[in-house]
Amino acid sequence: MSITSFHPPARILMGPGPSDVNPRILEAMSRPTIGHLDPVFIAMMDEMKTLLQYAFQTKNELTFPVSAPGSAGMEICFVNLLEPGDKVIICQNGVFGGRMKENAERCGAIPVLVEDTWGAAVDPNKLEETLKSHPDTKVVAFVHAETSTGACSDAKTLVEIARRHGCLTIVDTVTSLGGSPVKVDEWGIDAIYSGSQKCLSCTPGLSPVSFNERAIERIRARQTKVQSWFLDLSLVMGYWGGDGKRAYHHTAPINALYGLHEALVVLQEEGLENAWERHQRNHQALRAGIEAMGLQLAVKEKERLPQLNAITIPAGVDDAAVRARLLQEYGLEIGAGLGEMAGKLWRVGLMGYGSNPRNVLIFLGALETVLHDLGASIESGVAVRAARAAW
Amino acid sequence: MSITSFHPPARILMGPGPSDVNPRILEAMSRPTIGHLDPVFIAMMDEMKTLLQYAFQTKNELTFPVSAPGSAGMEICFVNLLEPGDKVIICQNGVFGGRMKENAERCGAIPVLVEDTWGAAVDPNKLEETLKSHPDTKVVAFVHAETSTGACSDAKTLVEIARRHGCLTIVDTVTSLGGSPVKVDEWGIDAIYSGSQKCLSCTPGLSPVSFNERAIERIRARQTKVQSWFLDLSLVMGYWGGDGKRAYHHTAPINALYGLHEALVVLQEEGLENAWERHQRNHQALRAGIEAMGLQLAVKEKERLPQLNAITIPAGVDDAAVRARLLQEYGLEIGAGLGEMAGKLWRVGLMGYGSNPRNVLIFLGALETVLHDLGASIESGVAVRAARAAW
Known part of the structure; x- marks a missing residue:
């Protein structure tokens, strides 16, 4: 065996992500690793929450980066908000709506698909009709910015319809956050996830998420345990929650978080x-x-x-x-x-x-x-x- | 809001992990990000597999780093090898055995605990006795090196007993890999996971895992889908598998993987x-x-x-x-x-x-x-x- 250090070429990343990473972020990631329970690190996590609240335009306390890629961000929303037998409407207009359906099924939930042409936005009228014929629906999920097609849906209207029918919403903003308006509080989104490697210009591997009080109430009222230990918000809340204590849950990816922190500082500087x-x-x-x-x-x-x-x-x-x-x-x-x-x-x-x-x-x-x-x-x-x- | 760049102090990390990171690894992580489907990146992933096979002392094809911390490495073993109703014996002599039980329960499996004093090794005789009284057990799981107490169990003997009783084994080597002997093939371990931030001296956030043919057969014979989409090995295999093709599953944490690659090169250099x-x-x-x-x-x-x-x-x-x-x-x-x-x-x-x-x-x-x-x-x-x- 004679494998040596890996030296990647300098690419220009103009695909669907990862996108070009700001050199400030690469430099931040190379700073000295400190412990995940170090008081200095915990203060950095508090800043991270504030910065993410700004990016998401929310006051939600439960706003933090999941220690895994956007796919895990999607999964944390589904496994926490859904219980077996729950009906969930999924608007599909590309690859990632299909992945949402997979997630819902694996939770034992009952997905109802609202299908739109790939490359077009989700049709709000179809969502409204489907909600009328499925009045027992608990959650509506859709992708704001479909990475597979480049289509942007009208998240504000879709959320407004879902709320009018008494549903919680799960919104995928992996590709939109930082590049297009995303307004969690103004639009009334209950659960949202994104990725670090798109318009935040950070390296891949983290998934910013945010949950409002309605979502947390739903989680608190669960009859069953969340099927994933790693993604159980009731446990994660002990670590990222607002009570000032940091109960050990898992070891946070320290240097990746340095990178996301820097990415969010850059975003704040630009506005x-x-x-x-x-x-x-x-x-x-x-x-x-x-x-x-x-x-x-x-x-x-x-x-x-x-x-x-x-x-x-x-x-x-x-x-x-x-x-x-x-x-x-x-x-x-x-x-x-x-x-x-x-x-x-x-x-x-x-x-x-x-x-x-x-x-x-x-x-x-x-x-x-x-x-x-x-x-x-x-x-x-x-x-x-x-x-x-x-x- | 006036949050500025985060500059961590230089600590000496002598806790249970993250441990001191080799500066070579921090430098590697700051190299330019490339795409996760770039041919150059895919060649690096192939090297990663070879390097991990060396670290684990295995020829297992399915050897790769999970894109999340060690807790997710534990979970990927449990959710893939267990189905609802399966009986699993968990040897508990510290915190992480308890977490294994949580994982088993959330899979709908039936955990049977073999409890030992915290700070002592797992007692092979107790495992043998428990296997005799639970002949329908499918999996035996234990922690090789208990991070919560510093105790090392005799993995070779425990695996030998489990195999004699027809069980698959899941072994936690988060703290042992790279610091103490871990011999996957010689000992006959079926599913193993570790972490990047202990004796591999990398930053936290990745979990090296390896599965042998017996484990893969069990996964192929499943009656139910794996409950986690993100951790479903039948999907992950399409990306990290040995067939030369790389089906898109999730976006790999590119720069974190640069770091792990460098950490494994360092390990190989030392021997x-x-x-x-x-x-x-x-x-x-x-x-x-x-x-x-x-x-x-x-x-x-x-x-x-x-x-x-x-x-x-x-x-x-x-x-x-x-x-x-x-x-x-x-x-x-x-x-x-x-x-x-x-x-x-x-x-x-x-x-x-x-x-x-x-x-x-x-x-x-x-x-x-x-x-x-x-x-x-x-x-x-x-x-x-x-x-x-x-x-």
Whole structure:
């Protein structure tokens, strides 16, 4: 055996995540490890809560990062809010709605699907109709920003409908948090989860979550134990809860949390509204360049996520060859289509730190060149010119 | 709000973990993030498997790090190997055996406890007797190295008994891996988990696991779905499995994995046997110093873990005051007693990178000084002299 240290290449991450990580965050993660019960670390955790409350726009006490990726953030919401036999409506318009259904079934809950076209937003009318025909529904779950398609749903309206029917809501904001408006308290979201590696520009591995009092009441009223020990909020609350004591639950991923803390400080410095506006601005420039090349965005305009641009792959273009050349020749990673969108879409992320003019221009220039080399007839420089004109 | 970047103090971590992190690992974690489906990352994952196979002394194909702390490593073993109604014998001699029981119950399994005194090893005879009276047992689970007490059980013998009775075994090696012999194939362990932050000297947040063919057969023969989507090995195998393809499951914690890779390269460079021997050598020096001060190790000699030294707190000594002064005056963290050992023990780790003469001497000198300042009559320098004589 002769395996040596791993030295990754410097990529430009413009896929669906992980996105480009701010160097400040990488540096923060390399600071000295301290104990998870150290008073200094506990003070940092208190700051983390405040910073996450700002990112989520909430006053919820139970706001913290799960010590695992976004998939575990999804699972913590489902296993805590649902009990066997509970009916849950899941709005599915992409891969991650399907994963929600899997989670609900594994809790012994009864999922009812509201299906929408992949690439379109969730239809509020369909949710309303389904709630009317399933008045015993306890929870409504949906994905705010579908990472598999780049479609953004109207979370505010969907939550309003669910609450009107007496349901709790679970909302996936893995791709939206920090890139598009997410307003937990104003919209009345009961349980929400996100990921560290999208618009927060942190490394992957943590899942910020928040639960309001209605969600906590539901958890307190459970008849059965939560099926996961690791994700049981009644235990996690003893560690991250607001009572000042920190009961040992599991060993927190110290250095990863340094990184998330720094990411949230960066977000606070810029200001949420400025970050949202920046994502829009760079998205519009990318869009202008894409369209100038004769390509199309797959999602209709008012449902588009600025941080995740789904581009329809033109007929006759070799999907894998384009992505491979972007990676090999420019160190530029974009995303393939996922699930039923495989081969149909490229997913181009402009997330967090990576939502900047440099990435827009690099991507447009590289794509134009690769498509030209593969035989497409594109006027040289047309995409970059269009983007510059759009800023 | 005016929260700024977090700058942790430089501690000396001599508690039960996290332990001192090798600076090489912190530097590795700060390398540029790349995508989790990048061919270069996938090649790194293949190396990781080889390195972990070496650490676990196994040829098991299904050997990988769970993207979450050791608690999730425990849970992945229980939720995959157990189905509702299965009987599982759990040998409990500390906090973590109790957690195993919680996990088993939440799977709908029927736990049967074999209880031993906290601070002592698991008694093989009791396991054998219990297996005789519960011939329908499917799984035997125990903790090799109890982090809550510093006791090491005879894993080889316990596994041999379990196999003779037709049971699969789940073994917790969170604190032993890299510090004491762990031989998965030779001992016949079916499912094993560990943690990154103990004798591997990595930051917390990952849980190396390994499953042999017998365990995989059991998983394939399940009648019910695994209750956790995130921890379902049939899905995880598609990502970490040996077939060369990497089906997207969840986004791997890229930079944390850089750290673990580096930690395992460091272990390989030193050699397992050399690492075990080093842990023993520094433990003997610590022990000599402790005893020279008139203090006692709590675990009897042949059951002692070299990497986690449980010291009986002398009568009349203020536990919390001693730990607070060590932390505040020397930046030195040691562990308190956990569960029923609270107030009775100090837990002093000499783990991985932290198992070195410098840490032994700093600890002995600092403890001697603090105890003296609090009124104990200890001859100045006696502990350090004894340690030096023991090396």
